[in-house]
Amino acid sequence: MVNFYKPKAVNKNLNQQLTVEINSLDMNGDGVARQGKKPIFVESALPGETVEIKVTEEKSKYLRAKTKKVLVVATNRVTPICKHFYQCGGCDLQHLDYEGQLAFKQQKISDLFHRNSNIEHLPWQPALHADIWHYRRKARIGVQYNKLNEATVGFRQKSSNVLTPIKRCPVLPETFADEFSDFVALINSFSSKQAISHIEVIKAEVSVVIFRQVRKLSNNDKQKLHNFNLHKPYQVALQQDDGLHFLEPQNDNYLSYKVSGCELQFTTTDFVQVNINLNAKMVNQAIQWLELDANDNVLDLFCGLGNFSLPIAKRVNAIVGVEGVQDMVDRAAMNAQSNQLSNCQFYQADLNAENNDWPWLNANNENIINKVVLDPARAGAYNAVKNIVELNVKTVLYVSCDAATMARDTKILLDNGFTLSKICLMDMFSQTRHVETMALFVRP
Structure with missing residues (x-):
């Protein structure tokens, strides 16, 4: 067989400096320009x-670039509050004013619905938002x-996998926002080098900072941790291979938060919504949209530790919660x-499985489900929705952290007699490109 010589592709544009006009934002919040027919995705650039x-990168179908200088400034450009914004990968949109952020996110959802379920016009309700700074309940550092x-x-x-050394983070609660220098000083004071691999901060009724220990600490290092803990408005814990160890004795390892008249306990490894105040608004709006009354029997799929289930249970006849992880099912029951x-039942099931006959649904035959709540992970709820349309339910409330999979699942509901009655953006992750x-x- 003859091997023909193929010359290597030449990256003629790589590292080149260009002047371009930005026409739009892509799904990641990067500005979009063009060189001929080839799009250029530009970090931190805005339309206009x-x-x-x-x-910085050249592919056959597109280029990526960094902004070096803004010659004509958009009217909605603002100075980022965080001095690390242009290096840190945590936030995407601090250079865009908040009204512009909401408009970008709503348009992103519209585009995904048009692309994935061919819906042109959405029945938009006002965006749901809360604190745009100091909102993040949980973060890994x-x-x-x-x-x-x-x-x-x-x-x-x-x-990149390289860390930006942070002095202050304005999306973390004030309890943690300025703690980075103290974390550095503490770790550098240890005689046991490279003993800490990461830090997790969690804002709760009693807040906690967890140091992940991967090498043995000396007794002197442990004493430094104890001294550090004495002067902080949070509890310090060490995460070791055998589990979590608080420096100060605890009655148990549960943390807690309050939502809509309920107090929910969780562990440091449980999933919880990261925006404290937005979560409360989200649950309250779900209750309002569902128009709950004492005769309702509600099915809560992907129920987690009961974030929706428990507030709903206070207002209805009965609720059945289903979750894939047994630990979370146990937590919801607790x-x-x-x-x-006493009107709650919780079950473990793989809601992503095909042909699921849902035997738990008939565990209490006198309570016929008439309303459903869905709050799946990014993969969406494709198979769960296929099962839902077989039930005689009239109302489905879908909460999503991925608009593309939600749009895909929406088509199943629409094809089976449901109408999209209301939709709204929930700004769970202010200053970032992420949308909820x-x-x-509703089905007549």
Whole structure:
């Protein structure tokens, strides 16, 4: 067989500096310009701007670039509050005013619904938003070391595994926002080098900072941790291979938060919504949209530890919650008991499985389900929705953290007699490109 020589592709544009006009934002919040027919995705550029850029990546169908200088400034550009914004990969949109952020996210949802379910016009309701700063209940902070074993504490840089050394993070609660320098000083004071791999912060009724320990700490290092803990408005814990160890004795390892008249307990590894106040607004709006009354029997799929189930249970005849992880099912049942709610039943099931006959649905035949709540992970609820349309339910409330899979699942509901009655953007992750959505479907 003859092997023909193929010359290597030449990246003629790589590292080139260009001046371009930005026409739109892509799904990631990057500005979009064009060189001929080839799109250029430009970090930190906004529609209506003329910018000088440097090309950082060249592919056959597109280029990526960084903004070097803004020559014509968009009217909705603002100065980022965080001085680490242009290095840290945690936020995407601090350079865009908040009204512009909401407009971008709503348009993103519209585009995904048009692309994935061919819906042109959505019945938009006002966007749901809360605090746009100091909102993040839970975060994992990286720790890296140089050749001298000196620690860097922060978040990953954009498109990199290298950490940006953070001094202050304005999306973390005030309890943690300025703690980075103290974390660095503490870790660098240890005689046991590279003993901490990362830090997790969790805002709760009693807040906690968890240091992940991967090497043995000396007794002197442990004493430094105890001294550190004495002067902080949060509890300090060590995460070791055998579990979580609080420096101060605890009655148990549960944390808690309050929502819509209920107190929910959770562990440090449980999933909880990260925006404290937005979560409360989300649950209250779900209750309003569902128009709950004492005769309703509600099915809550992907129920987690009861974030929707328990507030709903206070207003209806009965609720059945289903979750894929048994630990979370146990937590939901425990939370129902601690809130003195006896009209709840919780079951473990793989809701993503095909041909699921849902035997738990008929466990209490006198309570016929008439309303459904869905709050799946990013993969969506394709098979669960296929099962829902077989039930004689009239109302489905769908909460989503991925508008593309939600749009895909919406088509199943629409094809089976449901109408999309309401939809709204929920700004769970302010200053970032991420979107959450709530939609209400009704069937005559």
